[in-house]
Amino acid sequence: MFQKMFGWIVMGCILLTGQGVAMSQSNQKAATIVVLLGPPGAGKGTHATAMSEHLSLPHISTGDLFRENIRNNTVLGQNVKSFMNQGKLVPDELVLDMLFQRMEAPDCARGCILDGFPRTVAQAQALDAKLSKNTRIIALNFNVPDSVLIERITGRLVCKDCKKPFHKRFDPPRQANVCDTCGGTLVTREDDQESIVRKRLEVYHEESQPLIEYYAKKNDSLREVDSQNPKEQVFRDILLALSTLKTKESL
Ligand code: AMP
Numbered sequence: 001m002f003q004k005m006f007g008w009i010v011m012g013c014i015l016l017t018g019q020g021v022a023m024s025q026s027n028q029k030a031a032t033i034v035v036l037l038g039p040p041g042a043g044k045g046t047h048a049t050a051m052s053e054h055l056s057l058p059h060i061s062t063g064d065l066f067r068e069n070i071r072n073n074t075v076l077g078q079n080v081k082s083f084m085n086q087g088k089l090v091p092d093e094l095v096l097d098m099l100f101q102r103m104e105a106p107d108c109a110r111g112c113i114l115d116g117f118p119r120t121v122a123q124a125q126a127l128d129a130k131l132s133k134n135t136r137i138i139a140l141n142f143n144v145p146d147s148v149l150i151e152r153i154t155g156r157l158v159c160k161d162c163k164k165p166f167h168k169r170f171d172p173p174r175q176a177n178v179c180d181t182c183g184g185t186l187v188t189r190e191d192d193q194e195s196i197v198r199k200r201l202e203v204y205h206e207e208s209q210p211l212i213e214y215y216a217k218k219n220d221s222l223r224e225v226d227s228q229n230p231k232e233q234v235f236r237d238i239l240l241a242l243s244t245l246k247t248k249e250s251l
């Protein structure tokens with residue numbers, strides 16, 4: 001209850017700055033885009049789900065959108081599958097249209113939480129170019145050393161239906177392979193096998209890590225979160241990081 005109220009206060013503060021427009025068309029309302037940075041397994045998906053609920057902003061995961069396309073056997077799904085199964089990044093021309101189209105949906109009018117995008121500085125620049133001048137971007141960087149990530153990712157389970165994440169050891173479901181929330185079946189992602197995870201980490205360090213500096217320099221919107229801490233503490237830190245940002249800017 002406290003967290004819910006705190007979430008609303010934080011989001012109210014952010015939006016009250018009167019800045020931000022989701023996409024670059026005219027007559028848009030104030031909006032805030034929260035960009036989640038960090039390596040695979042850092043907890044972005046888990047916290048994005050909670051943030052989405054507490055801040056009432058949609059959670060958009062480019063990885064989830066691709067997996068949905070693969071499940072539905074669309075042309076896009078067929079094109080991205082081999083990149084994902086090798087732990088490589090999907091080319092920008094397949095990412096940008098899909099994401100920007102999703103961000104134009106009415107539920108993004110107040111903004112959204114981006115999980116897994118941008119993955120490269122070029123993608124961040126494409127996002128900047130797409131947004132209007134007033135758009136507020138807040139980047140949260142989830143810090144976790146590589147040594148912890150492999151164990152986290154290879155034990156990961158995700159609900160096929162509602163996408164809620166679990167972990168075989170650290171966050172097991174009440175009943176084996178059944179989602180506590182919706183009763184859906186829990187599955188292991190194809191790209192969560194150790195060899196692919198190692199490749200994904202390599203790609204992260206090469207291509208995505210420079211984003212930390214990009215957002216730190218760009219408009220001082222970067223905030224760090226120590227994602228090694230227990231889940232509840234990380235979530236409190238996230239809400240605090242968002243509120244600190246407002247306090248600093250309103251001075
Ligand atoms: P995720 O669910 O964020 O871990 O993403 C799973 C996979 O989807 C990644 O390893 C990439 O192959 C692909 N992917 C997701 N988001 C992007 C993106 N923004 N740019 C390129 N590839 C992406």
